Amino acid sequence: VPELPEVETIARGLDRRVSGDTIESVWIGSRKQPLKSPADVIALTLAGKRIMRVHRVGKHIVFDLEGEAQTGKRTRSGQPRPAASRQRSDRRRSVAQAAQWVVHLGMSGRMVVSEPATAIRKHTHLIAKLDSRRELRFIDPRMFGKLSVHPGGFDPGGVEPLEVSREHFVALFRGRKTPIKSALLNQKLLRGVGNIYADESLFRAGIGPRRRAAAITQERLGKLHAAVREVLLEAIALGGSSISDYVDADGEQGLFQLEHRVYGREAEPCLVCGTAIRRLVLAGRSSHYCPTCQK
């Protein structure tokens, strides 16, 4: 489902609904795929914690938790301490360092806030019961999503497309022979841009998806910088793109799919010049572009 605008929308919705609430207990299903941290570490880290804030980093939803941050840390001897002693000693340094719970939704993941009476959907992998009696549920049919906890800070690398300066943005692509579309999707460079917004940004900047990044002029890359910002900000304002089943934390659909100019429009006329939009497979992903407007 989610690229930067969808994750931003979901994170804002979650922040509004669960910030200040405390996680009372955690149930984790038996499927291991979505877990990047061991299940017991996730459960131990979340249980009893107050959610201070929910925000977005790249395509990740980040829950800032109040309290102990050293879960899973081993003693000098390398042996894990008993849970009881771990809790006691960690609570003392809880003020200094807060743990983060990080959720990546993958292709099909959802985080929803539900009333306890709401039926538990198939493919629910985690339920966090909150003090308010509501539940945070992580649902992910394809299991490409990832759940992890980070005692210290979480840093996935890459720069935020909405924060990076034009100069820094241009420098990201210097010397890269990879197609510009692949570079845009590389989360170690720019974090948060996915297939839809890469295609839409390249269209607005007039750049063909296969152009080698290093071969694009600085001026044109400057246009791309502006296009990426513009597309992401418009999409956030419209609550993201709902292609098949994406909904935000309140169950509302996004509207940006109505503004797509190339994505999902193969064979339809370009809205600028009328040429049929083409689709090609690049780095295993569908890429949509106008052969006339994009060079």
Added chain:
DNA sequence: ATACCGACCTGTCAGC
């Protein structure tokens, strides 16, 4: 070091 390509999963939809 860099860059494609399949693998990881389930669900849906078009075509036969």
Added chain:
DNA sequence: TGCTGACAGGTCGGTA
């Protein structure tokens, strides 16, 4: 009706 294959908003590891 059902079967098959293509495809889906993402990332990772192996291989060239």
